[in-house]
Amino acid sequence: MTEAHGVVFIVDDDAAMRRSLESLFRSVGLRVEVFASAQDFLRCTPPNLPGCLVLDVRLPGLSGLDLQRRMAEANLDIPIVFITAHGDIPMTVRAMKAGAVEFLTKPFRDQDLLDATHLGLERDREARAQRAASQELQNRYHSLTPREREVMAYVVAGLLNKQIAAELGMSETTVKIHRHRVMEKMGADSLAGLVRMADRLSIRVPKS
């Protein structure tokens, strides 16, 4: 059950704060990993699970906001819940603009933190699902032969088989066979489905 819920990463330089947060998350059945500094967190290899980072703003060395920037640069996309003992408005705005889930001022209500963390985990879960789906789509597309990709591009552009045959200088029957293979390999059950996939793959209509 714990694994399915995901993992909460806590980065806070205060040992008491780390222990109390860890206990709180464990009490609602979440897996927790704690770090005393941003550098320690960057060194770890996060498990392949939905995650949420509970991050103190004021840290020795790399600050929480610095870590947020570094993660963005490194395409490390884990939702962040900021916690701070004295957040000012510019700091909050900066963090939220950079995509933070929530910005909580210590001391906070446990429910606020848990809600924010769950929201973060949910976002990560969705993002992960999306990433997985898009990866799957990519894999399918890569399994097409160059010819099949050409045919697919004309199909989603709305050309009839006859027109495609003329464009590519092949028989209409051959086009039909390619078209059938494309639908099969891409797992599309309709033309509309294939068009949506092409859209997600950003396939352009070839210039004629």
Next chain:
Amino acid sequence: MASGEERGPVNDSGEIHHLRSCISNLISLQALPAIWAGGEASRFLSVMLEALIGMLHLDFAYAQAIDTLGGRLEMVRIRHRRPADVDAAKIGRALEPWVRGDEPPRSMTILNPIGEGQLSISPLRFGIQGDSGVLVAGSERPDFPTAIEMLLLRVAANQATIALHEAGVATRQRQTGQELERRVEERTRELRQTSEALLEAQAELAHVNRVTAMGQLAASITHEVMQPIAAGINDAYAARRWLGIQPPNLDEVRQSLDRIVQEGNRAANVVGRIRAMFRNAPPRKDAVEINEAIREVVVLTHGELLKNNVAMQTQLAEDLPCIQGDRVQLQQVILNLIINAVEAMSSLREGSRELLINTRKDASGVLVTVRDSGSGLSAESLERVFDAFYTTKTGGMGMGLSICRSIVEVHGGRIWASRDFGQGAIFQFTLPLPGA
């Protein structure tokens, strides 16, 4: 006028005998100052009168002198009578008409003021200008005084002059000495009062400086209090959740409660330290563990260092002996040095702001070093940085380091600044060990 030479022929052996006794009398008179040395005027007048009565076989000797304190001194010796039985003042009054004149006669015969018949007297003024006193020698012998007796009387009067003069000088010296002593005492008392007032003012200033320094840290210190409170609240929430699950996890609840107690105490300790820094208490002499005192200041400044992105490192030597002094004042020195260092590094790029606090034992006791990576100190600043009202900061009063120096010096130590070979400034102070 009667004298030995004019008394007609005397045989040789009589003359020799006479001269011999005269010389021995002369020597005795010359020796009088040795007996008088350091004495009072009354004492050497009485010694002189006794000597004259004995040597010259006088029936009567009177002396009047101004003593060293300016008082009139009068003394009479009469052969075969105890001094206590003689009224010197009465005799003085009787002699006055013969004595008063500017140039009293060398000798005269008067009615015996102490018995029957006539008395030959010889009044002699003495003193550098004849103003120190009068010596009157008297004898019932009509041929008194002979030339030798006159000579001896003059010698005695001269000796009295010298003695009185010396006694006067000694008295004046003694008086001057006493006066000087009194003035020195007075000045010392005034100085002590001034220095007490100064110390009070200094303590007051140090207190103001401490409060100001703590005020500068207020926001950061709030962080240090808030941190354990927030952790405690988290633990309380967690405990409630551990209780709420089925079955309740009592072990986790117990651990949460233990941590809540710890965190409550931690917050209370921070508040206690802050209160100590704000209190204006008279300086104490306690055994102070300098490392512990430093750690407490480091806790209070933790948030400030984080806020300013300063990386602090402490290297505190193990087993440092305790030093004797006022913990809060010493913490103030460290606090001032830390705040200064943080300010000195504020213009640096983040990530290069480093602060090192180091303690170790050295020959003079305990050595504390605070080193920053700031822009350092100019040669002029190095010399003047501890002077009052010297500052290189725009908003600075220039009192912080001056107060540090007086605190360290009151503890018998020394504080100085130097330049780092790389960059930044080094502030160091020593504190002597008790009994060193």
